[in-house]
Amino acid sequence: MSGSSGADARPLSPHLQVWRPHVTMAASITHRITGVALYFGTFLIAGWIIALATGADCYGAIEGILFSWVGSVILYLWAVAVLFHLVNGIRHLLWDGPNIGFDPGKASAVSVFNYAFAILGAAAIWFAAAGL
Numbered sequence: 506m507s508g509s510s511g512a513d514a515r516p517l518s519p520h521l522q523v524w525r526p527h528v529t530m531a532a533s534i535t536h537r538i539t540g541v542a543l544y545f546g547t548f549l550i551a552g553w554i555i556a557l558a559t560g561a562d563c564y565g566a567i568e569g570i571l572f573s574w575v576g577s578v579i580l581y582l583w584a585v586a587v588l589f590h591l592v593n594g595i596r597h598l599l600w601d602g603p604n605i606g607f608d609p610g611k612a613s614a615v616s617v618f619n620y621a622f623a624i625l626g627a628a629a630i631w632f633a634a635a636g637l
Contacts, residue, residue, distance in 0.1 A: 532619055536597075542582070543587065543590060586623075
């Protein structure tokens with residue numbers, strides 16, 4: 506080190522102190538969180554399939570967990586994560602490929618659409634699966 510005796514108080518990169526929160530930032534953070542959720546949700550679905558192949562006793566135990574109210578909430582949130590990650594991935598493809606949607610107004614509108622699509626789409630899938 507060339508003679509600096511104290512720590513620099515500035516952040517190393519732009520962080521929450523520099524940028525004001527906006528919906529595009531929230532969508533980026535949510536995209537990362539849903540990616541992790543999909544990883545663990547895949548283990549949940551794989552466990553369900555393994556239980557199906559194992560036998561009726563094991564399958565009945567897993568089915569009891571998955572179709573309890575806690576399991577139903579987890580499955581609904583997993584469906585939201587799948588849909589959000591899908592549409593937000595399409596948004597990233599449009600940003601990276603033809604450079605569409607970089608305008609702050611359009612980016613915010615697309616982010617709001619992604620949230621609405623994920624929540625309402627998962628609800629529609631849920632109601633269709635329940636036969637309502």
